[in-house]
Amino acid sequence: MNMRLQATDISKNFGGVQALKHVNVDIVGGEVHCLAGENGSGKSTIVKILSGVLTPNGGVITVDGTPYESLTARQAIGLGIAVIHQDLSLFGTMSVRDNICLPEHVHHHRSLINPQYAEDVSRKAMARIGADLDLDARVENLSMASKQQVAIARALALNAKVIFMDEPTTALTSTEVDSLLRTIGALKASGVSVIFISHKLDEVFSVADRITVFRSGEVIGTYQASQLDSRKLSALMTGHDVEFGVPENHIVADATPVLEMKHVKASKVSDVTLRVQAGEVVGMSGLLGSGRTETALTLFGLNALTGGSIAIDGQPAAIRNPRDAIANGIALVPEDRHREGLFLDRNLLQNSAASVLERISSRFGVVNVKKERQIGEDTLVNLQVNTRDLALLAQSLSGGNQQKVLLGKWVATAPKLLILDSPTVGVDVGSKSQIYEIIRQLSSRGIAILVISDEEEELLAVCNRIAIFVQGAVTTELSGEQLKLGFSAIYRNADRNGVGVVDVAAHPTNKEVA
Numbered sequence: 001m002n003m004r005l006q007a008t009d010i011s012k013n014f015g016g017v018q019a020l021k022h023v024n025v026d027i028v029g030g031e032v033h034c035l036a037g038e039n040g041s042g043k044s045t046i047v048k049i050l051s052g053v054l055t056p057n058g059g060v061i062t063v064d065g066t067p068y069e070s071l072t073a074r075q076a077i078g079l080g081i082a083v084i085h086q087d088l089s090l091f092g093t094m095s096v097r098d099n100i101c102l103p104e105h106v107h108h109h110r111s112l113i114n115p116q117y118a119e120d121v122s123r124k125a126m127a128r129i130g131a132d133l134d135l136d137a138r139v140e141n142l143s144m145a146s147k148q149q150v151a152i153a154r155a156l157a158l159n160a161k162v163i164f165m166d167e168p169t170t171a172l173t174s175t176e177v178d179s180l181l182r183t184i185g186a187l188k189a190s191g192v193s194v195i196f197i198s199h200k201l202d203e204v205f206s207v208a209d210r211i212t213v214f215r216s217g218e219v220i221g222t223y224q225a226s227q228l229d230s231r232k233l234s235a236l237m238t239g240h241d242v243e244f245g246v247p248e249n250h251i252v253a254d255a256t257p258v259l260e261m262k263h264v265k266a267s268k269v270s271d272v273t274l275r276v277q278a279g280e281v282v283g284m285s286g287l288l289g290s291g292r293t294e295t296a297l298t299l300f301g302l303n304a305l306t307g308g309s310i311a312i313d314g315q316p317a318a319i320r321n322p323r324d325a326i327a328n329g330i331a332l333v334p335e336d337r338h339r340e341g342l343f344l345d346r347n348l349l350q351n352s353a354a355s356v357l358e359r360i361s362s363r364f365g366v367v368n369v370k371k372e373r374q375i376g377e378d379t380l381v382n383l384q385v386n387t388r389d390l391a392l393l394a395q396s397l398s399g400g401n402q403q404k405v406l407l408g409k410w411v412a413t414a415p416k417l418l419i420l421d422s423p424t425v426g427v428d429v430g431s432k433s434q435i436y437e438i439i440r441q442l443s444s445r446g447i448a449i450l451v452i453s454d455e456e457e458e459l460l461a462v463c464n465r466i467a468i469f470v471q472g473a474v475t476t477e478l479s480g481e482q483l484k485l486g487f488s489a490i491y492r493n494a495d496r497n498g499v500g501v502v503d504v505a506a507h508p509t510n511k512e513v514a
């Protein structure tokens with residue numbers, strides 16, 4: 001076999017944590033090799049070791065037959081190993097050409113840029129991935145999919161033979177994901193090996209030739225993708241069978257709805273009519289720009305209402321800011337937990353109690369430490385956060401645990417309406433099923449829940465009803481038997497055609513009910 005890059009018996013410790021234990025992985029030429037494993041299982045650590053960012057505590061790295069104890073980043077680049085970072089690390093104000101060529105010039109210490117040479121290098125690199133971008137365009141004006149092509153072409157200009165992509169799709173829309181997966185196919189066809197990491201198993205199965213499974217810092221095994229399916233892979237990752245479960249019915253019917261929105265208008269929201277009963281979980285599904293997040297922000301007082309009405313428990317609610325929203329019993333767990341949701345430099349206790357600080361502080365604003373500890377411990381036990389150390393800073397927690405703490409923070413406020421925006425992005429499959437169970441438990445307590453998600457199986461695991469958003473409006477709702485048939489096919493078509501309009505009538509169940 002054509003062995004390009006090999007990790008043999010690699011170990012890595014961070015203080016007391018053994019992040020990698022005698023790990024073996026081999027990458028052959030022109031394969032797409034996925035790394036799978038729960039949050040914190042060591043995937044990013046092996047990527048960093050093989051790309052020269054981290055030094056291992058033991059083991060050997062072999063590149064094209066030559067053994068190394070460790071690599072520096074510069075050495076790795078010279079050996080044809082590249083990493084496409086999640087933020088792409090491009091220079092927005094520079095041209096496509098300069099972005100592609102600059103690292104190549106720097107790496108080879110070329111002080112003069114020969115325009116013709118730069119042109120050739122850029123064109124060749126782009127041709128290899130079937131991209132056809134204007135070389136003079138400023139990168140900041142490009143679409144996400146094109147930016148990704150620039151970042152990949154830049155790696156190719158440096159002669160990359162192995163390209164690492166660590167969760168490249170977490171911030172992408174489904175169209176952008178499709179485009180990236182096609183680019184990966186082109187890379188493979190041109191002989192480049194791609195190491196791809198994603199918690200979305202459908203993405204993994206759509207590109208992987210082989211899959212290496214990590215569990216708690218060890219490699220469980222490397223498999224042909226064709227030998228596995230989602231269920232088997234989940235079991236290998238977690239060590240047990242993973243069930244996402246099905247929605248339960250806790251709906252308090254015939255009561256006044258907790259939330260009733262009528263013809264709501266706001267920025268990027270044109271006409272949303274939606275009601276949620278106590279104990280009901282309603283999904284919000286739609287394409288990028290369909291107004292789901294903006295609708296959630298409107299309910300939380302962060303996007304000004306310009307028309308229509310919002311009633312909570314049958315009473316008109318004036319929600320001008322988050323304080324009003326919280327006073328009305330509304331809680332929002334935002335999409336980007338890193339930026340908006342958690343205080344990353346505070347520990348778990350402080351985070352889980354943060355939203356009830358007011359309640360447990362004296363009127364001079366002094367936190368009652370004993371109460372804080374009690375609430376923190378209660379939420380963490382309730383949410384099965386898997387950590388022994390309550391004093392850990394949030395940023396050192398794995399993604400799944402961060403998300404559970406964030407849920408806990410809001411659950412502590414006992415909201416009437418809980419809005420979850422993309423609750424499991426970057427969360428491993430085992431933690432996902434736990435979060436779904438938490439959502440079902442919350443609905444059983446009579447909380448009305450809105451869930452924004454791009455993942456069909458996620459919506460189908462928790463929702464009693466799904467509202468489909470198109471261009472700022474709710475155009476249709478799916479419930480009961482309709483949910484069992486699945487609905488994502490309509491989107492994929494609309495998305496591919498670039499129309500951005502869902503042809504609802506094309507969906508069989510909607511024809512019947514129409």
Ligand SMILES: Nc1ncnc2c1ncn2[C@@H]1O[C@H](COP(=O)(O)OP(=O)(O)OP(=O)(O)O)[C@@H](O)[C@H]1O
Nearest residue numbers: 014017019038039040041042043044045396398399
């Ligand atoms: N710089 C660091 N300092 C201390 N511990 C670290 C550091 N980087 C990683 N770890 C720990 O090493 C372990 C492996 O982390 P790693 O980031 O490789 O996991 P991962 O599989 O990429 O997880 P995820 O799916 O959440 O990205 C975890 O326990 C993590 O907390």
Ligand SMILES: [Mg+2]
Nearest residue numbers: 043044045166
């Ligand atoms: Mg990682």
